[in-house]
Amino acid sequence: MSEETVKAPETEQAEKTLPEADTPAKECAEETKASSDVVIHLENIVKKYYIGSENELEVLHGISLDIREGELTSIVGESGSGKSTLMNIIGLLDKPTEGKYSLLGEDVECMKDATMSKIRGLRIGFVFQNYNLIPRMSALANVEVPLLYARKSPRERKERAEELLEMVGMKDRMNHNPDELSGGQKQRVAIARAMANDPALILGDEPTGALDRETSEEVINIFHDLHDKGKTVLLITHSEHVAEETSRILTLMDGRITGERKGAYAG
Amino acid sequence: MLGENITLAWRSLMANKLRTFLTMLGIIIGIAAVIAITTIGNSTVEQTKKEYSQMGTNVINYYIYEDYTMSDTDDAGNVTEPADTSSQPQFTKDMMEKMVAKFGDKIDCIMMQAWLTSTQAKRDSASDSKTANITVQGVNNGFFKLPTNNFQLTAGTTFQEGQMGADDKVCIVSDKLVDNLFDGDYEGAIGQDIEFEMSDMDLGGQDENKQTYIYTIIGVYAYQIQGQDFQNSADMKNIQTDLYIPYLNAQSLVKYESGKQINYFSLNAKPGEDVFTLTDDIKAYLQSLVPAGTNAIVDGDNNATYIEQAEASVKQKSLQAALVGAIALLVGGIGVMNIMTVTIVERTKEIGTRKALGALNSDIRSQFITEAIMICLIGGAIGIAGGISIGFVACKMQGIAPVLSFKQIGIFFLISLAIGVFFGYYPAAKAARMNPIDALRYE
Numbered sequence: 106m107s108e109e110t111v112k113a114p115e116t117e118q119a120e121k122t123l124p125e126a127d128t129p130a131k132e133c134a135e136e137t138k139a140s141s142d143v144v145i146h147l148e149n150i151v152k153k154y155y156i157g158s159e160n161e162l163e164v165l166h167g168i169s170l171d172i173r174e175g176e177l178t179s180i181v182g183e184s185g186s187g188k189s190t191l192m193n194i195i196g197l198l199d200k201p202t203e204g205k206y207s208l209l210g211e212d213v214e215c216m217k218d219a220t221m222s223k224i225r226g227l228r229i230g231f232v233f234q235n236y237n238l239i240p241r242m243s244a245l246a247n248v249e250v251p252l253l254y255a256r257k258s259p260r261e262r263k264e265r266a267e268e269l270l271e272m273v274g275m276k277d278r279m280n281h282n283p284d285e286l287s288g289g290q291k292q293r294v295a296i297a298r299a300m301a302n303d304p305a306l307i308l309g310d311e312p313t314g315a316l317d318r319e320t321s322e323e324v325i326n327i328f329h330d331l332h333d334k335g336k337t338v339l340l341i342t343h344s345e346h347v348a349e350e351t352s353r354i355l356t357l358m359d360g361r362i363t364g365e366r367k368g369a370y371a372g
Numbered sequence: 373m374l375g376e377n378i379t380l381a382w383r384s385l386m387a388n389k390l391r392t393f394l395t396m397l398g399i400i401i402g403i404a405a406v407i408a409i410t411t412i413g414n415s416t417v418e419q420t421k422k423e424y425s426q427m428g429t430n431v432i433n434y435y436i437y438e439d440y441t442m443s444d445t446d447d448a449g450n451v452t453e454p455a456d457t458s459s460q461p462q463f464t465k466d467m468m469e470k471m472v473a474k475f476g477d478k479i480d481c482i483m484m485q486a487w488l489t490s491t492q493a494k495r496d497s498a499s500d501s502k503t504a505n506i507t508v509q510g511v512n513n514g515f516f517k518l519p520t521n522n523f524q525l526t527a528g529t530t531f532q533e534g535q536m537g538a539d540d541k542v543c544i545v546s547d548k549l550v551d552n553l554f555d556g557d558y559e560g561a562i563g564q565d566i567e568f569e570m571s572d573m574d575l576g577g578q579d580e581n582k583q584t585y586i587y588t589i590i591g592v593y594a595y596q597i598q599g600q601d602f603q604n605s606a607d608m609k610n611i612q613t614d615l616y617i618p619y620l621n622a623q624s625l626v627k628y629e630s631g632k633q634i635n636y637f638s639l640n641a642k643p644g645e646d647v648f649t650l651t652d653d654i655k656a657y658l659q660s661l662v663p664a665g666t667n668a669i670v671d672g673d674n675n676a677t678y679i680e681q682a683e684a685s686v687k688q689k690s691l692q693a694a695l696v697g698a699i700a701l702l703v704g705g706i707g708v709m710n711i712m713t714v715t716i717v718e719r720t721k722e723i724g725t726r727k728a729l730g731a732l733n734s735d736i737r738s739q740f741i742t743e744a745i746m747i748c749l750i751g752g753a754i755g756i757a758g759g760i761s762i763g764f765v766a767c768k769m770q771g772i773a774p775v776l777s778f779k780q781i782g783i784f785f786l787i788s789l790a791i792g793v794f795f796g797y798y799p800a801a802k803a804a805r806m807n808p809i810d811a812l813r814y815e
Contacts, residue, residue: 198728198809219732226730237725237812241387253376254730298729 141210144306144337145172145195150204152190152360164190166360167204172339174305177332177370179340179348182357189310191357192341196229196308197221209305226254230299234311236291238283244270244294245279251301269297273327289320296327307331309340313347325350329370373735377742384715384743385750392747395711398704399751399791400758403784406697407759408766413686413693415767415775420682422773424675430480430641431520432651432674434658436461437635439669461668462633467661475654480640483514483521486622486631489574490612493545495553496565496586504552505612506545506568510622512536518640527558528591531618535590538624544591546613558592565589568615570625577627587617647674701787704751705795712744712799723803724811737797737804744796745789752788756781 152165164187172178182188193199194206197213206213209228216224225231230251238247248266257265270279273293283291292312299307309328313321325347332338332352340351348354349369356364385392438461472479488508495502516523516530526547535542545566547558554561567586572579595613623632641650655672662668716723723736760776767774 193809196728198812222727222730222732225728231728233725233812237721237728239722239725241383250726251729253373254726254732254735256373259375302730 142174143171143207144174144176144209145170145339146205146207147171147195148205150191150194150201150206152187152194152199153202156202164360165194165201168357168360168362169204170355170362172337174337175332175335176353177328177338177340177351177368178353178355179342179351179368180355180357181342181345181348183343186357187360188341188343188357192308192310195339196231197225222254226251227302228305230296230301230304230307232292232295232299232307232309232312234314236283236288236295236315238291238294238298240283243280243282244275244286244297247283247294248279248298248301251298255302265301266297269300270294272300273297287320288316289323292316292320292324293327296324296331300331305337307336307338309338309342311342311344312340313344314342321347373738374742377739378746380739381743381746384719385746391711395707396747396751396754398707399701399748399788400704400755402697402700402704403752403755403788404759404762405700406693407756407780407784408762409693409697410690410780411760411763411774411777412766412770412772413690414777414780415763415772417683417686418775419772421679424679429674429676429679430643430645430647431518431638432641432647432654432672433636433638434463434655434670434672435636436463436658436662436668436670439667460629460633460635461662461666462635463637463658464634467658468634468637470661471654471658474657475650478642478645478650480642481514481517482512483518483638483640484512484619484634485515485636485638486510486619486626488622488625489570491568491570491574493549493553493566493568493615496567502553504549505610506549506615507612508568508570508615508617508622510619510625511616512619514639515616515619518638520638520640522596524594526592526594528562528589530591532590536618536620538618538620540618540621541585541587542590542618543587544593544616545589546595546615547592548595548608548611548613549615550592552609561589561592563588563590572627575625575627576631587615647676651677701791705748705791708744708747708791709795709799711747712740712796713802715743716740716799716803719803720806720811720814723806724808724814727806727808728812733804736806737800740800740803741793741796744800745792748788748792748796749785752785752791755788756784 147168147170150165150168151163154162154164168191180188180191190199194201195208197208197216200213208224211224213221231237238244239250242250245263245266248269249262252262252265267276267279270276273296275290275293275297278286278290283294286294292315296312307328312328313324316324328338328340329350338351340347342348351368352370354366354368355362356366468482472482486509488510490505490507492503493506494504513531513536515521516525525544528544530544531540531542534540543566545561547556549566550556550558550561553566554564565586565588567584569582569584571577571582595611626632639654641647651672651674655670658670658672662670726736726739760781764774
């Protein structure tokens with residue numbers, strides 16, 4: 106299951122023409138089911154802030170890329186390169202100003218807020234730099250949160266959360282609150298939480314950014330495990346070192362993808 | 373989901389105990405104040421009702437008196453003495469008979485009562501020095517039937533045919549009197565004579581010299597111990613009880629003119645009669661019988677009227693209390709809104725995280741509304757408990773039996789709930805509308 110990670114070169118910036126500039130009434134049918142193993146399909150994604158005002162700011166200048174099922178990919182960029190913005194758009198936390206994004210074959214532009222919330226909960230697992238565990242709730246309860254919003258029964262939630270915490274090696278500390286856990290432990294809990302609804306895509310936003318080298322490696326290893334189990338993983342990082350732990354590296358600079366190479370990790 | 377929301381809300385409230393309590397305080401004080409005041413009010417009404425219904429809600433009292441506003445006035449408009457002072461207005465025998473003829477089927481009994489004087493009684497021609505304090509009253513048999521008087525015969529009879537005339541010297545005494553004079557032998561006291569002294573002056577005349585009156589006991593009644601009576605034996609010895617003699621006999625003893633007339637009587641309407649209508653009908657009829665050219669006015673009232681008045685007065689006070697309480701609750705509600713706004717700012721990041729993890733806007737909204745409702749419901753419960761406690765203590769201090777209104781408790785629970793929803797909605801909706809990335813980035 107390792108060799109297929111290499112194939113993704115057709116997503117160069119070649120087709121950078123703007124065929125569908127900003128037509129408000131796009132056809133919102135699920136027409137892009139063609140290549141069914143494409144998890145993320147970005148086409149000329151532009152993101153502008155302060156639209157219409159003097160200090161209008163274009164952060165992303167037309168990003169196009171495809172990420173296929175089972176890939177372990179990283180997007181590397183300095184701070185200010187627009188990688189967080191890109192991550193928010195991919196994670197359905199934000200909408201692009203222009204361009205087309207389909208996630209798992211569904212056009213994001215046509216989605217209602219509630220649909221986006223549901224997809225975030227069921228199909229995407231977020232791992233944040235600063236963990237974003239909810240304070241005053243045990244590790245177990247934190248892992249249960251996405252299951253709660255997926256309307257799972259209390260018993261199902263507990264069973265699944267325990268299983269996931271066991272997977273990340275946190276079962277013995279599952280009744281501790283976040284402030285009783287170390288950084289590495291918190292991030293393990295956060296990864297377990299991201300896995301709760303068995304999402305199609307795991308998004309890591311600087312997942313090791315707050316960790317020391319040793320714990321970083323432990324966390325990276327968990328991502329490797331997930332990849333080995335066939336999960337699609339996308340890490341966003343400023344660290345070349347972390348990027349080398351993935352099999353496909355995309356470089357983001359000033360809002361454009363400027364390069365793509367194979368990473369050191371082969372699975 | 374509701375269960376989770378409650379757990380979450382509870383956790384959040386417990387994390388800031390002092391703040392939660394201070395926020396609740398507004399609600400607690402508002403609700404406690406209203407509950408306390410209305411508990412006292414309701415208890416007072418119940419007390420009044422009980423007192424009056426013990427006296428009988430079907431009892432109607434009639435009075436006749438001179439209307440001085442219709443008297444002669446001098447040039448300056450001042451009231452002068454009525455033209456004819458010799459004849460006081462009265463219910464004449466003719467009036468009473470006509471009234472009974474017309475309304476007899478609606479009347480259970482008519483009571484007439486003449487209060488004479490207080491004195492001391494002893495056994496006639498007894499060698500011992502035993503005495504009993506009495507109040508001599510002339511009554512008719514209607515007196516014993518009137519529920520107001522709560523009369524219970526222990527031995528003997530009430531006035532029989534041939535014992536109700538002006539010259540019939542029979543009496544009905546209390547069991548306490550028998551205890552004091554006849555060592556509690558109630559049956560044995562029947563037929564015994566007792567004597568007591570009264571002067572003309574006691575009976576409205578001029579002469580101060582005491583005369584001895586001798587009466588034969590025909591009945592013994594159970595004296596109802598009043599709240600203020602003390603129940604130790606010394607007090608029982610000195611207790612003052614009523615001694616009833618025939619009404620006409622009492623009238624014959626009285627030394628002043630108006631004392632020989634009827635200017636007050638009570639009647640008991642038969643069960644099922646509309647007391648208010650009957651009161652007015654009889655009043656109008658009696659008024660129509662008043663001889664032309666006199667200024668007599670007939671007035672009638674009933675206990676139901678007093679109950680209504682008490683209820684109306686308490687209702688008004690309760691309304692005022694409710695208004696004050698409503699203002700307190702408004703302030704309390706604003707406090708809740710304020711704290712919810714603060715909570716939501718503090719927990720922006722949590723809201724962002726939850727949204728990233730799939731929470732719908734409605735999930736976030738209901739989470740925070742639940743929290744606001746919980747503050748209000750817990751505050752409401754404490755307020756209700758506190759208000760009831762204050763009300764009960766206040767009632768006890770006033771010697772009123774406290775009354776608990778479950779309807780009211782239910783209403784205030786609903787009000788608490790409504791405050792939570794109303795004042796929690798805006799902050800919760802604000803939280804629900806938060807943009808997830810802004811919320812996630814918030815530090």
